[in-house]
Amino acid sequence: MSVKIAKNSGFCFGVKRAIKIASEAAQGNHKIVTLGPIIHNPQMVEKLASEGIERVNEVSEIQGRPTIIRSHGVKKEVLEELIANNIEIINATCPYVSKTQEYAKELSEQGYMVVIMGDKNHPEVIALSSYIEGECLIVASAEDVPEKKYQKVGIISQTTRKIDDLQKLVSIFIPKCHEMRVMNTICNATSIRQESTLELAKESDLMIVVGGRNSSNTKMLARISEDFVETFHIETACEIDKKWFKGRNNIGLTAGASTPDWVIVEVYNKIIECMGNINQKVDKIKDIPGFKEEE
Numbered sequence: 001m002s003v004k005i006a007k008n009s010g011f012c013f014g015v016k017r018a019i020k021i022a023s024e025a026a027q028g029n030h031k032i033v034t035l036g037p038i039i040h041n042p043q044m045v046e047k048l049a050s051e052g053i054e055r056v057n058e059v060s061e062i063q064g065r066p067t068i069i070r071s072h073g074v075k076k077e078v079l080e081e082l083i084a085n086n087i088e089i090i091n092a093t094c095p096y097v098s099k100t101q102e103y104a105k106e107l108s109e110q111g112y113m114v115v116i117m118g119d120k121n122h123p124e125v126i127a128l129s130s131y132i133e134g135e136c137l138i139v140a141s142a143e144d145v146p147e148k149k150y151q152k153v154g155i156i157s158q159t160t161r162k163i164d165d166l167q168k169l170v171s172i173f174i175p176k177c178h179e180m181r182v183m184n185t186i187c188n189a190t191s192i193r194q195e196s197t198l199e200l201a202k203e204s205d206l207m208i209v210v211g212g213r214n215s216s217n218t219k220m221l222a223r224i225s226e227d228f229v230e231t232f233h234i235e236t237a238c239e240i241d242k243k244w245f246k247g248r249n250n251i252g253l254t255a256g257a258s259t260p261d262w263v264i265v266e267v268y269n270k271i272i273e274c275m276g277n278i279n280q281k282v283d284k285i286k287d288i289p290g291f292k293e294e295e
């Protein structure tokens, strides 16, 4: 029996950066808040709260305290409101998300009807759409595209979507418009995690996906894996049921870009324990078979 982790599992560059910015800011200031969860992982949000970083959901709850902007950004109007209220802003928006916002603004200024492929209720997409001055269409997939013709269409994507879905969307629009610009805003960290999860799912007879239930990229990894093998999406080791492993030989483990290392290590060790191999427990993610750090 073996347990293997997908290469590049866990924290991506943007999440590591956001946590570092927040932790450093908290050291010098004990009255700091994040507007919304800094990343989509309840365990990490809880840990930051224990370091004195309070989470608020509305600008009215900030009460003059320095405010961290989360990795997926906030609406343009919210930033403007913070500036107008002289709130100190600590911007932890991932640079790739900021770039997507710049593209959205640029395309709309150039007269393109901007199409965002993504989840209209996700904070990243809500923030992104605020940078579009003109016409905007948010679609979850190619199936949502209305039956009509367009002049100029500019396509961008939520950073955590699948490249295949973006390709399908582009093909749907080609006969529907006169002119098209496509910005591939799918983040590399997302695509490499998806590819390594796919690879591992194909060679496993059970997959465990670890990460926040509110994490879009983790849910996407679970969807990819489910197409090949039975898959359980969990947030912590406590959810593991020993019965899942009965009769299984190759267990695959993967984790979203917002899943902390310590949560992944706990899950791995719990699986090992369920399989009766306690001497194979590890202390660090890098010691889990198959792990490779993102370059």
Ligand code: SF4
Residues within 6 Å of the ligand: 012, 013, 014, 015, 071, 094, 095, 096, 097, 159, 160, 187, 188, 189, 190, 217, 257
């Ligand atoms: S998944 Fe990509 S875009 Fe999102 S925070 Fe990580 S590096 Fe940034």
